[in-house]
Amino acid sequence: MDSPQILVEVAYAEPDRQRIIPLMVENGATAEQAIVRSGILTEFPQIDLSTNKIGIFGKAASLQTPLRAWDRVEIYRPLLADPKAIRRKRAAEGRDMKKR
Numbered sequence: 001m002d003s004p005q006i007l008v009e010v011a012y013a014e015p016d017r018q019r020i021i022p023l024m025v026e027n028g029a030t031a032e033q034a035i036v037r038s039g040i041l042t043e044f045p046q047i048d049l050s051t052n053k054i055g056i057f058g059k060a061a062s063l064q065t066p067l068r069a070w071d072r073v074e075i076y077r078p079l080l081a082d083p084k085a086i087r088r089k090r091a092a093e094g095r096d097m098k099k100r
Contacts, residue, residue, distance in 0.1 A: 010023065
């Protein structure tokens with residue numbers, strides 16, 4: 001028999017602080033419902049669910065993804081720089097250092 005409520009977490013982090021909020025939601029609740037119910041949007045008003053991507057335990061998910069017990073909904077910040085471009089730049093700098 002399914003429990004009427006499940007325990008999940010909603011997580012968001014900035015460079016200087018992070019917040020993980022455990023909460024009970026109805027069985028079958030979506031990621032968006034958990035985010036709204038957690039109150040994290042009030043605590044971090046810069047979160048915009050129309051642009052911020054989300055995931056569940058590091059795997060991309062949509063706002064409409066139904067949650068399971070113990071899921072952690074993660075709200076991601078926009079990237080400030082392209083990680084591939086940064087790696088290419090570091091690799092190029094490493095080659096330049098070897099030529100000296």
